[in-house]
Amino acid sequence: MRYALQRFTQFLIVFFLVTFGVMVFMRIGLNKPGDPARTMLGGTVSQELIDSTTAKFHLDSNYFVQYWFWLKGMLTLDFGYSAPNNMAVTTYLKPRVLTTVFLGVYSIFFALVIAVPLAVYQAYKRDRSFDKLSSFATFFFISVPAVVLAPLLKYVFIDWLAWFPRLSSKIYPWDDLVGHFKNFFVPVLVLTIPLAAVWTRLLRADMVQTLQSDFITLASAKGVPPSRVLWGHALRNSVFSLVTSVGFQLGGLVGGALIVEAYFNMKGMGSLLVVAILSSDLFTVQAVSAILVACVVLVNLGVDLSYALIDPRIRHARALS
Amino acid sequence: MSATAELISADILLATKPPRRRRKFPSLGVVFAFIWLISLTVCTLFAAYIPFIRDYDTQIKVNGKTGRYNLGPGWTAWMGTDASSHDVFARSIHGARITLMIGVLATIMGLVLGTILGVLAGYFGGKVDRVVSIIVDCLLALPALLLALLLVYRMDDLKSVYTWLGWLDRKWEITLTLGILATAPLARIVRAQTMGLREREFVLAARSLGAKGGRVILREILPNLVPAMVTVAITGLGILIAAEGALAFLGLGVERPVTWGKMIIDGRADLKRAWWATVFPATFLFLTVVSFNMLGDRLARRFDIREAAI
Numbered sequence: 311m312r313y314a315l316q317r318f319t320q321f322l323i324v325f326f327l328v329t330f331g332v333m334v335f336m337r338i339g340l341n342k343p344g345d346p347a348r349t350m351l352g353g354t355v356s357q358e359l360i361d362s363t364t365a366k367f368h369l370d371s372n373y374f375v376q377y378w379f380w381l382k383g384m385l386t387l388d389f390g391y392s393a394p395n396n397m398a399v400t401t402y403l404k405p406r407v408l409t410t411v412f413l414g415v416y417s418i419f420f421a422l423v424i425a426v427p428l429a430v431y432q433a434y435k436r437d438r439s440f441d442k443l444s445s446f447a448t449f450f451f452i453s454v455p456a457v458v459l460a461p462l463l464k465y466v467f468i469d470w471l472a473w474f475p476r477l478s479s480k481i482y483p484w485d486d487l488v489g490h491f492k493n494f495f496v497p498v499l500v501l502t503i504p505l506a507a508v509w510t511r512l513l514r515a516d517m518v519q520t521l522q523s524d525f526i527t528l529a530s531a532k533g534v535p536p537s538r539v540l541w542g543h544a545l546r547n548s549v550f551s552l553v554t555s556v557g558f559q560l561g562g563l564v565g566g567a568l569i570v571e572a573y574f575n576m577k578g579m580g581s582l583l584v585v586a587i588l589s590s591d592l593f594t595v596q597a598v599s600a601i602l603v604a605c606v607v608l609v610n611l612g613v614d615l616s617y618a619l620i621d622p623r624i625r626h627a628r629a630l631s
Numbered sequence: 632m633s634a635t636a637e638l639i640s641a642d643i644l645l646a647t648k649p650p651r652r653r654r655k656f657p658s659l660g661v662v663f664a665f666i667w668l669i670s671l672t673v674c675t676l677f678a679a680y681i682p683f684i685r686d687y688d689t690q691i692k693v694n695g696k697t698g699r700y701n702l703g704p705g706w707t708a709w710m711g712t713d714a715s716s717h718d719v720f721a722r723s724i725h726g727a728r729i730t731l732m733i734g735v736l737a738t739i740m741g742l743v744l745g746t747i748l749g750v751l752a753g754y755f756g757g758k759v760d761r762v763v764s765i766i767v768d769c770l771l772a773l774p775a776l777l778l779a780l781l782l783v784y785r786m787d788d789l790k791s792v793y794t795w796l797g798w799l800d801r802k803w804e805i806t807l808t809l810g811i812l813a814t815a816p817l818a819r820i821v822r823a824q825t826m827g828l829r830e831r832e833f834v835l836a837a838r839s840l841g842a843k844g845g846r847v848i849l850r851e852i853l854p855n856l857v858p859a860m861v862t863v864a865i866t867g868l869g870i871l872i873a874a875e876g877a878l879a880f881l882g883l884g885v886e887r888p889v890t891w892g893k894m895i896i897d898g899r900a901d902l903k904r905a906w907w908a909t910v911f912p913a914t915f916l917f918l919t920v921v922s923f924n925m926l927g928d929r930l931a932r933r934f935d936i937r938e939a940a941i
Contacts, residue, residue, distance in 0.1 A: 320761075324768045331769070335785055449660075449928070453921040455873035457880045457895055458913040461902060465910075469903045565776030569877055573899070583777060584881055587784050595781070603772045 317614050321607045332599045333380065334373050336592050380596060390593030392586075399597045407601070408482075409578035413567050416494060417501035418556070424502070425509035425552075430540055432510070433517030445514070451507035456566045459500045460573040467496050497570045504566070505559060512555055516548035523547075549620065557613035561606050661929050664922035671919065675727045685721040704907050711907035713898065719908055723915045726889045729802065730919075733885075734872045736806045738864050741813025746860065748814065749821025750848055754829055763818065770815035776877055782808040783883045801885045805878060809871045817863055824859050828852050858934040866927030869920040876916050891916040 383390060389399035432441045467474050474492050482490060520526065521544055529539045568580030575581075579598055586594035674681060704711045710719040752763035770778070786804045790796045799807075828834060829852070837851050878884055879892025886893075891912045898908035 320765065320768070323765060324772050327765070328769050328772045332773075332781065335781065338785070338789060449924070450921070453869065453924045454917060455876055455920060457873065457876045457892055458917045461895060461899060461909045461913060465902050465906060561771065561774040564774035565877070568774075568776050568780075569880060572881060584780065587780050588882070590788075599773060599777065599781075602774060602777065606772050606774070 314615055317611060321611050325603055325607050328603045329381075329596065329600045330373075330377050333377055333592075333596055336590070336595055337373070337376075380593075384597075384600065389597035392591050392594045399594050403579075403582070403594075403597065406577055406579050406582050409576055410564075410567055410571070410580060412494060413497060413501065413570065413576075413578060414560075414563055416498045417505060417563065420498065420502045421505035421509055424506040425513060426545075428506075429510045429513035429517060430545060432514045433521055433544075434536075434540055436518055436521075445511075448507040448510045451503050452511065454504055456500055456504070456569045459503060460570060463496050463500055464573070467499075497574050497576060500570050501563060501566050505563065508559065509552055509555060512551045513548060516551050517544055520544045520548045546620070550617065553613055553616060553620070557606075557610045560609050564602055564606075658929070660925045664925040667918055667922045668926075671724075671727055671915075672731065674724050675731065678721075678724055678728070685718045690717060704911075710911040711905065713894070713905075713908045719894070719911050722889045722894060723891065723912050726891045726894060726912065727915065727919070729885050729888070729890050730872055730875055730916075733802065733806050733809065733875055734868050737809035737813055737871050738868050740806070740810030741817050741867065742860060742864055744810070744814040745817025746821050746853075746856070748818040750825050750852065750856070752818070753822040753825025754844065754848055754852065756826075760822075763822070767815045767818050770811070775812050776874065776881075779805075779808045779812060779874060779878055780881060780883060782811065783878065801883075805875060805883075805885065809874060812874065813867050813871060816867065817860070820859060820863050821856060824856055825852055828855050858930070862927055862930040862934055865923055865930060869923030869927065872916070872923070873920050 380390065387400060389403065391397075392399050392402065428444060432444055435441050474495055526539060526544055529543050530536065534543070564580065567578060568584065570576070571578040571581040572584060579601070583595065583598045585591075586598065679686075710723065713719050713722065748763050748766065752760045773781075783801075783804050786796075786799055786807070787801075790799050834847060834851050837847050842850070875884070875890065876892035876895070879890045880896045882896075884890050884893045894912035895909055895916070898905065898912075902909055
């Protein structure tokens with residue numbers, strides 16, 4: 311419990327530091343009065359508008375005051391105001407968050423569905439030709455950057471085979487289920503492949519080690535069927551790196567989503583953020599990065615705490631310390 | 632007489648010698664990685680003196696005219712020509728120069744910063760450790776690519792405000808950014824390794840002889856960190872190169888002369904018509920990343936460093 315609290319405070323500190331850092335960093339160098347508002351509004355705007363925006367968002371006060379007001383807004387789900395779009399950030403963020411969440415959830419799900427059985431089978435048939443071949447394949451796929459994979463898969467599936475149509479704007483499963491999956495298939499594939507490869511390698515390495523330990527020999531010796539040994543005994547003792555990696559890869563996944571969204575012209579959070587950064591849309595950048603940081607931090611916290619659930623040894627070791 | 636005695640003694644000597652372990656030939660992948668990286672580096676460094684590599688902005692004319700994608704892969708231009716009828720092969724080679732330079736410099740920067748942070752945290756523990764781990768967590772909390780975008784874009788702006796930042800061009804901006812990105816994972820691994828080394832007997836021996844903290848770190852701990860650092864740095868180099876491609880892809884790359892990411896994104900619209908303008912730079916990028924991963928993987932197995940397998 312003490313451990314959990316300690317982790318929690320550390321993650322809270324990280325969240326505040328990073329969001330504050332992003333805010334300050336977006337504003338450094340805008341020293342002249344009215345500068346932040348002018349950058350935010352973009353183009354040529356009247357002095358009155360600049361003044362009113364500055365006053366409205368306290369853009370002339372010091373960073374701590376601004377941060378305080380921003381934080382207060384965040385707590386009431388008011389993420390600020392996007393000047394280039396002349397809209398509250400919250401209203402136009404919602405559908406975009408959904409797109410990215412679909413991308414992320416699908417790719418994590420499919421990656422796990424591919425990785426876990428593959429790794430278990432590889433470890434079971436260690437050093438056979440299937441294992442060697444698929445190990446080589448996973449190594450290959452780990453190294454494919456999203457920048458390379460996206461054009462390749464687009465060329466194969468969309469341009470050449472034409473199995474999947476060009477991406478339309480119909481994205482919700484409750485509008486058109488088939489269209490939804492057709493839309494998401496190739497982008498999700500781009501994210502899934504490297505992820506599945508990383509996880510397969512991690513899990514395989516751990517499984518191979520676990521399968522050599524004594525309790526596995528004992529289990530098989532006393533007549534536990536191999537499938538129980540594999541999926542019950544061995545898998546449970548090998549998932550640590552995998553669980554850690556799920557937390558760790560989340561940041562990378564968002565980065566990949568950034569590229570995928572940019573390449574396939576999807577309206578998600580990543581592409582939104584790119585546009586926001588490039589047009590100095592202060593509040594959008596702050597809002598999106600805060601959401602992302604919160605996600606990463608929470609997932610990592612969950613991963614840390616879930617160790618104790620998976621492994622009683624850790625639970626007891628921590629209870630003693 | 633004496634000759635036979637010598638022969639016999641030599642025979643006995645040979646027989647008593649432990650059988651020499653035959654050095655295993657390195658795996659095919661490692662050999663390929665070496666060949667690819669070395670030939671790429673050589674081609675890149677001496678591009679101006681190698682006859683079959685054109686200059687990156689030479690336009691190839693067909694029947695005296697330039698045109699969009701006027702040549703497919705063939706004898707004249709091995710990998711075809713791009714939208715402004717430049718040679719894709721030559722541009723890929725020239726693109727490697729900036730990419731490799733940025734990757735190597737950023738890795739060196741990440742190594743220096745990451746080692747300092749990691750060793751301090753791992754050796755002294757306690758408060759120092761808490762502070763360092765918060766810094767590292769902060770760096771890892773924002774998705775790497777996002778942090779890179781933010782840094783590069785803002786550095787562009789800051790340059791116009793503060794004149795003393797005038798020396799920063801895109802190349803240095805990206806190098807600095809990627810260096811910062813490389814710091815966090817390196818610091819983590821160095822910290823973990825240092826914590827392990829700190830408890831070892833030779834460190835205790837040095838300490839009991841009266842060695843101060845600085846000397847223990849420099850003479851006892853750092854040399855033992857080298858294998859881990861090299862392994863992670865090489866694996867990281869592949870990741871950084873991919874990240875550089877991604878940045879270029881998002882429009883924040885080095886504008887001139889060329890980079891792989893920019894070539895890939897430029898050919899996007901005409902993928903169907905001229906696949907070669909995208910596929911070949913993508914292959915270059917892929918093969919380079921694979922090579923670094925291959926070497927990193929081999930080293931990680933050689934030195935038994937599990938953390939490197941990210």
